[in-house]
Amino acid sequence: MTKQREIAWIPQPKSIRWLPGQFSWDGVEALVISESGDDRLLTWARALREELAGRLGRKLAIRTTPAVEPGVWLAATADSDVSSVQLDLPESPEGYVLQITPTMLALAARRPAGLYYGLQTLHQLLADMADESPNLPAVHITDWPDLSLRxxxxxxxxxxxxxxxxxxxxxxxxxxxxxxxxxxxxxxxxxxxxxxxxxxxxxxxxxxxxxxxxxxxxxxxxxxxxxxxxxxxxxxxxxxxxxxxxxxxxxxxxxxxxxxxxxxxxxxxxxxxxxxxxxxxxxxxxxxxxxxxxxxxxxxxxxxxxxxxxxxxxxxxxxxxxxxxxxxxxxxxxxxxxxxxxxxxxxxxxxxxxxxxxxxxxxxxxxxxxxxxxxxxxxxxxxxxxxxxxxxxxxxxxxxxxxxxxx
Ligand SMILES: [Zn+2]
Known part of the structure; x- marks a missing residue:
């Protein structure tokens, strides 16, 4: 069943498509981030890990794997192979795609800033789950800013x-x-x-x-x-x-x-x-x-x-x-x-x-x-x-x- 949700996104992402099912953290042992040469990715992954630790009752590992063109990404899956992550990225340097399916959470962007904004969207989604299970509804979000300077x-x-x-x-x-x-x-x-x-x-x-x-x-x-x-x-x-x-x-x-x-x-x-x-x-x-x-x-x-x-x-x-x-x-x-x-x-x-x-x-x-x-x-x-x-x-x-x- 597709779960329609009313989430107070700030700002509203450009495209939100709810998908059937839920992503479960069962069996997920690590957050996987691409190697980017930007030390902030690790900082951001750690912040996500801290937020999840309170919900999951355990601390995920953080692993890095070689970058895949054309961008940077973060993924979580019980399947250790995340190399198959292929997302259609918006052209904007601050754009991102957040795709959550029953088997994988994947966030990708062309630049680190895009990944950061995708993580903020993920944090807002998690905040909406505050009183529920840590499972996330399956969804495909594509987003980019209207203004380059905000x-x-x-x-x-x-x-x-x-x-x-x-x-x-x-x-x-x-x-x-x-x-x-x-x-x-x-x-x-x-x-x-x-x-x-x-x-x-x-x-x-x-x-x-x-x-x-x-x-x-x-x-x-x-x-x-x-x-x-x-x-x-x-x-x-x-x-x-x-x-x-x-x-x-x-x-x-x-x-x-x-x-x-x-x-x-x-x-x-x-x-x-x-x-x-x-x-x-x-x-x-x-x-x-x-x-x-x-x-x-x-x-x-x-x-x-x-x-x-x-x-x-x-x-x-x-x-x-x-x-x-x-x-x-x-x-x-x-x-x-x-x-x-x-x-x-x-x-x-x-x-x-x-x-x-x-x-x-x-x-x-x-x-x-x-x-x-x-x-x-x-x-x-x-x-x-x-x-x-x-x-x-x-x-x-x-x-x-x-x-x-x-x-
Ligand atoms: Zn004067």
Whole structure:
């Protein structure tokens, strides 16, 4: 009999086909994983073994066997021969197939990340079995993500949660297949060169390293964010940096004060060094409301406009991040607030414009961030730019609606 189940999958897999029968763990002695050169597979298999141990009352062995093209896999069967596992894999690098029959549990993917997401689906299926026998209903699941970058923004300003909370955040988000974490550290990063801005509740260097490693283990890319111009109250409230204040205000650096750019680069250096796996670095650069208040900046705005003053400061900061091997990201609001095609074209082509807007719930614009990972000379444009003034769209940018699906 085919058992139809109502499982609250998060997110919903693309295809679920229930099959007759159940998979029993009787006679299963080991989880078999393919050799992949990726040490995370063993970590993930151990986590599955721990979860199963409580249900089975025994601990399975873990064996590795040579990889079978085109991917990586995990299997469990009473039959010792798993070489016959043949699954039709989706093209997406994060896609997977989970096939459970009465005689075998097999999970396969093209890449380790796909295997990881298949395991999360298996964990959700197991959780649904919590009060029942450890047997699993036979099912064939094929799945892949719609978006290649699925991110959450963590803003560490204000009160700081205990370290264990952040570890749990990473584990929980990864379970729901989030694969990017934008961390705005503010004063919670353990800056060495500028230790006076470090909050008493800040993470230690060891804790940052542990979070970054934990994220890698859970297929999450950490994208660090260090504000380069505005939202720097956590720096400017200290007297040591008073000379960098715009017109005496705490919220923003004076872009004509050379010490501001130097300070940003020094902070970026430390943060970049702490994130060896990150492809991206976010410079913030949003809501720089008080541009042009001090006498020098007022004179500059009169000459080249607010966006001119902004670009002449922000562009070198972007170029510095690029020179350190990271793809730069900025919020896009200051650009669309002051549409000026000539100034917009100053942005280096590798710049990723990140949609700043809150409250966007329309299903057609769910994107957190966009950029062509294989060709960084192509940028995707915020729909806000189109609404406000289509003429500011750079010639090489494409509308967000044409963003390709993951894979
Ligand atoms: Zn100024």
């Amino acid at each position: 991110g959450i923004h963590l803003d560490l300003k204000g009160a700081m949660a205990p370290f264990e909370y952040w570890r749990e955040v990473i584990r929980t988000l990864a379970h729901y297949k989030i694969n990017a974490l934008l961390i705005e550290y503010e004063d919670k990063f353990p800056y060495e060169r500028h230790s006076d801005i470090v909050s008493p509740g800040a993470l230690t260097q060891g804790q940052v390293a542990e979070l970054v490693e934990l994220a890698r283990e859970h297929c999450i890319e950490v994208i660090p964010l260090v504000q380069c111009l505005g939202h720097v109250e956590y720096v400017l409230r200290h007297e040591r940096y008073a000379s960098l204040r715009e017109a005496g205000e705490l919220s923003q650096y004076c872009p004509l004060e050379p010490g501001a750019a130097t300070l940003f680069r020094e902070m970026a250096d430390e943060v970049i060094a702490a994130h060896p796996y990150s492809r991206y670095f976010h410079l913030g650069a949003d809501e720089t409301w008080i541009l042009g208040q001090c006498p020098r900046c007022r004179e500059a705005v009169a000459r080249k406009g607010k966006l001119g003053l902004y670009m002449d400061y922000v562009v070198p900061a972007i170029e510095y991040v690029s020179s350190q091997g990271k793809t730069p990201i900025i919020w896009d609001d200051m650009v669309w607030r002051t549409p000026d095609p000539d100034r917009v074209s100053q942005l280096p082509p590798e710049t990723v414009m990140c949609d700043w807007f809150y409250h966007i719930t329309e299903p057609e614009v769910p994107y957190f961030l966009w950029g062509d990972e294989t060709d960084m000379s192509r940028r995707w444009i915020s729909r806000r730019w189109r609404e406000i003034d289509p003429t500011v769209i750079p010639a090489n940018a494409r509308p967000l609606e044409e963003l390709p699906e993951a894979g």
